[in-house]
Amino acid sequence: MVTFSKKIGIDLGTANILVYVKGKGMVLQEPSVVALEKGTNKVMAVGEEAWRMLGRTPGNIVAIRPLKDGVIADFEVTEIMLKHFITKVMKRKRLFRRPIVMICVPAGITGVEKRAVLEASMQVGARRTLLIEEPIAAAIGAGLPIYEPRGSMVIDIGGGTTEIAVLSLGGLVVSESLRVGGDRFDEALIRYIKDKYNLIIGEKTAEEIKINIGSAYVEEDQEFEVRGRDVMTGLPRNITMTSEQTVEAFEEPLHAILDAVRRVLEKTPPELSSDIMDRGIILTGGGALLHGFDKLLSQKTEVPVFLADDPLTCVARGTGYALEEADRLSSSLLVRSSDANFKK
């Protein structure tokens, strides 16, 4: 059936890109990676296929993650990636008109960074582009009643950023956006293993360790076999890592997040604090899946903490919902757009 639906919501993440089409739901979820041929910049692969090449490319191919710390680090490659995915979705869903696009961005991004996102979207053919702040999308996606006169608190831990926010009456009351996310945890593991074992591992191995045994708080110590390259001999070597060791390795990024959560709680008006004490803090984003993070946070803040359903898709689902409801949403929710009128 041919359809003319033309509103697309994008969670343009450091680690993953998720696309939502109005009326159809989530239609795409792929890693934010592009593989290019060196010299010619010919696109060899995008998304899942390019991700498989990370750290394994021959000399003539380079696999790039164009977003860093939640924002566009390589404008041209981001444009290539957006164009690839938007075209794929439009073709697959048989959408023929230039889409209206809503993109989710970190709450703390600068005007220059916002313009880069808006420009990339317009360059790839969007008719209009709207931006929504990540913690708002995360809270909507997690089903929090953000329009009510009650405090809701959400922490979204992505690949590049952590967004911490208290919302009430449809707006952000207090928020902090940290350039610390899952990538920092991977880097911390790489450093730890190099310092402790003289062993070099790649970012994919680090992520594998993190997902398997990485912990913020250990209830049951687990082991994981890690293969890397010996710094001295240059030869492959295996070591066994434990969950306890990952807690040690993660000390710095964990502290950065906990300190920011404390700052947000300290700045929260007392009425809203008491709502948060009653209803708890909701965790979203892939980084929130780190074993024991909810326990550690609850222990350190003395506030109940809950993991949202399907935390990896919360922001995209929230963006999708905001897209469906954009005509009715208060303009305060939508940061800035390339065109003030969001009409059909």
Ligand SMILES: Nc1ncnc2c1ncn2[C@@H]1O[C@H](COP(=O)(O)OP(=O)(O)OP(=O)(O)O)[C@@H](O)[C@H]1O
């Ligand atoms: N089970 C898991 N345990 C720990 N971390 C995980 C797990 N699964 C995914 N992650 C991490 O979650 C991060 C990706 O999360 P998500 O897709 O929410 O981020 P993003 O939207 O791409 O990033 P950002 O919002 O910062 O731009 C990656 O760092 C990934 O390693």
